[in-house]
Amino acid sequence: MCGIVGFTGTAPAVPILLAGLAKLEYRGYDSAGVAVSDAGGITVIKAGGKLANLTALVEKHGGIPSACGLGHTRWATHGAPTDVNAHPHLSSSGRIAVVHNGIIENYQELKERLIAEGFSFVSQTDTEVIANLIDYHYAGDLAGAVAAALSELTGSYAVGVLSVDAPGEIVAARKDSPLVVAMMEGGAAMASDIPALLGYTRDFYSVERGEIAVLTRSGVSFLGPGREPLTKVAFHVDWDAESASKGGADTFMIKEIFEQPRALRDTISTKIKGGEIVFPEFAPSAGEIRAIDRVFVVACGSAAHAGIVGKSAIETLARVPVEVELASEFRYKNPIITDRSLVVAISQSGTTADTREAQSYAKSKGARTLAVINVVGSQIAREADSVIYTNAGPEIAVATTKAYSCQLAVMYMLAVYLGRKLGTIGDEYNRRLIAALTALPDQIETALGTDAFAKELAGRYSAATDVFFIGRGADYAAGLEASLKLKEISYIHSEAYAAGELKHGTLALIERGTPVVAVAVCEKLFDKLMSNIKEVRARFGEVIGVTWRGNRRMDDECAAVFEVPVTEPVFTPSLTIIPLQLFAYYIAAAKGLDIDKPRNLAKSVTVE
Ligand code: AGP
Numbered sequence: 351m352c353g354i355v356g357f358t359g360t361a362p363a364v365p366i367l368l369a370g371l372a373k374l375e376y377r378g379y380d381s382a383g384v385a386v387s388d389a390g391g392i393t394v395i396k397a398g399g400k401l402a403n404l405t406a407l408v409e410k411h412g413g414i415p416s417a418c419g420l421g422h423t424r425w426a427t428h429g430a431p432t433d434v435n436a437h438p439h440l441s442s443s444g445r446i447a448v449v450h451n452g453i454i455e456n457y458q459e460l461k462e463r464l465i466a467e468g469f470s471f472v473s474q475t476d477t478e479v480i481a482n483l484i485d486y487h488y489a490g491d492l493a494g495a496v497a498a499a500l501s502e503l504t505g506s507y508a509v510g511v512l513s514v515d516a517p518g519e520i521v522a523a524r525k526d527s528p529l530v531v532a533m534m535e536g537g538a539a540m541a542s543d544i545p546a547l548l549g550y551t552r553d554f555y556s557v558e559r560g561e562i563a564v565l566t567r568s569g570v571s572f573l574g575p576g577r578e579p580l581t582k583v584a585f586h587v588d589w590d591a592e593s594a595s596k597g598g599a600d601t602f603m604i605k606e607i608f609e610q611p612r613a614l615r616d617t618i619s620t621k622i623k624g625g626e627i628v629f630p631e632f633a634p635s636a637g638e639i640r641a642i643d644r645v646f647v648v649a650c651g652s653a654a655h656a657g658i659v660g661k662s663a664i665e666t667l668a669r670v671p672v673e674v675e676l677a678s679e680f681r682y683k684n685p686i687i688t689d690r691s692l693v694v695a696i697s698q699s700g701t702t703a704d705t706r707e708a709q710s711y712a713k714s715k716g717a718r719t720l721a722v723i724n725v726v727g728s729q730i731a732r733e734a735d736s737v738i739y740t741n742a743g744p745e746i747a748v749a750t751t752k753a754y755s756c757q758l759a760v761m762y763m764l765a766v767y768l769g770r771k772l773g774t775i776g777d778e779y780n781r782r783l784i785a786a787l788t789a790l791p792d793q794i795e796t797a798l799g800t801d802a803f804a805k806e807l808a809g810r811y812s813a814a815t816d817v818f819f820i821g822r823g824a825d826y827a828a829g830l831e832a833s834l835k836l837k838e839i840s841y842i843h844s845e846a847y848a849a850g851e852l853k854h855g856t857l858a859l860i861e862r863g864t865p866v867v868a869v870a871v872c873e874k875l876f877d878k879l880m881s882n883i884k885e886v887r888a889r890f891g892e893v894i895g896v897t898w899r900g901n902r903r904m905d906d907e908c909a910a911v912f913e914v915p916v917t918e919p920v921f922t923p924s925l926t927i928i929p930l931q932l933f934a935y936y937i938a939a940a941k942g943l944d945i946d947k948p949r950n951l952a953k954s955v956t957v958e
Pocket of ligand 1: 700750954
């Protein structure tokens with residue numbers, strides 16, 4: 351998720367671009383750049399690191415009078431966050447500049463074709479392909495060239511384009527990534543998101559999927575997917591800047607909960623090619639995979655919970671033993687690591703000290719290391735032998751939701767990948783698993799439909815002092831994550847238990863009205879779980895159920911039941927966690943707590 355902005359008018363563009371980028375830094379902040387065009391050509395200034403680095407470079411460059419330009423603040427998905435990979439990107443002729451937010455899935459094959467056509471490349475990004483592809487199609491009509499180029503792309507994008515051959519003109523277009531356009535004093539502007547332009551106007555045009563906007567200093571025109579002229583009506587916003595960066599949502603956490611379908615699509619779609627799982631930066635030989643005799647997962651908190659789900663998936667699908675170790679414990683317990691060990695470090699931030707040290711220890715013992723990371727180019731990613739990136743985009747809320755869901759998806763795909771290489775997954779089962787993975791984002795969208803119910807239910811439990819989560823198999827793993835969500839944002843004591851364990855001690859804590867959430871989508875263990883629910887009910891505990899859609903067998907014993915769609919058994923934690931994220935969220939909201947920044951916690955714990 352990156353931030354793009356563009357302006358064309360009668361005022362110098364750079365100050366407007368930098369101000370806009372400052373409002374978009376929450377969308378990505380590992381590098382930034384601007385491109386401005388005038389009669390002399392296109393000037394590009396860009397820098398790795400925070401936006402302040404770019405601002406300093408611009409100041410050093412001195413006044414830039416150009417009144418037409420593009421800006422970009424990056425969240426790296428292809429290529430490390432360096433100056434060369436920072437946007438804007440130029441075509442090799444230097445005549446076209448592009449800023450892009452999204453992921454192009456077929457950029458490699460397009461790149462090879464363009465190289466054969468004589469174009470050259472300097473970066474590792476997918477975006478540079480768009481610039482050369484537009485140049486390839488350019489024949490005097492910039493909007494036409496953009497339309498022709500975009501028609502060849504698969505993936506997600508919002509782009510801003512300018513050309514030395516079309517002075518004062520910016521063309522903007524989108525498929526899945528967000529884009530707004532506005533008229534403002536002195537010109538016209540485009541941006542990924544409203545905050546970038548809120549200081550200049552409160553009236554915006556939304557660019558829909560497949561539409562093109564042509565911005566000139568005198569106005570904005572729109573073309574439909576068939577290049578037909580469109581008339582659009584602007585919408586007005588009353589948001590302040592703070593709520594605008596949350597897209598109007600009350601908190602980053604609820605915004606990120608609802609971003610999960612898009613995050614999963616970006617994470618899954620880039621790793622399925624021709625019906626098989628493919629990892630761009632992890633491609634061991636069949637012999638290397640067969641040599642693996644044990645997988646260790648090292649992680650903390652929610653990432654460790656993703657590891658527990660991953661253990662279940664890898665052992666079920668690939669039949670490789672997996673040990674999940676809390677990173678802070680791992681290197682002090684003298685683990686039995688050999689050169690046949692694969693150690694998987696899972697981390698959203700890629701900077702968690704415990705996880706970093708655990709990975710480093712594993713390497714020192716000769717293990718092969720694989721990192722599952724959300725922040726491209728982060729320390730754990732750099733220090734691993736191989737990396738698989740989640741594509742959740744920047745996660746601002748301390749309590750992870752979309753990154754956790756993307757970690758689950760990567761662990762499922764790793765399990766399928768290993769199973770295919772080891773021959774434990776046949777063609778028919780693989781087709782079923784790939785189809786189920788591909789369907790997950792839409793099913794998460796459906797599960798988000800429990801939002802109103804979760805909100806209504808949360809009001810009844812916000813005064814609870816203890817909440818227990820029980821489940822069996824993969825449902826237990828989901829309960830671990832749900833329990834942590836509740837603890838870290840509502841400050842209510844909570845524990846998750848393998849349901850069969852309840853009677854071995856914790857049942858002593860169940861009193862009249864004690865809330866117990868029973869996660870019950872594992873059909874083969876459902877009857878056993880129902881017995882555990884009856885144990886709770888016999889002590890007058892209050893049970894909230896989570897089960898598959900249409901299952902009525904919990905109704906008599908439960909005060910309320912969340913229903914989620916049906917998927918492959920190993921993938922169910924991706925769906926059961928959704929109503930429980932919402933349940934935790936609305937309990938914390940009912941208590942009026944600072945949900946995005948819970949007390950005592952940090953987004954990344956960089957100390958041991
Ligand atoms: C989860 O909501 C917490 N923020 C925390 O448990 C987190 O998962 C843990 O600190 C690991 O962080 P990482 O994924 O950035 O390594």
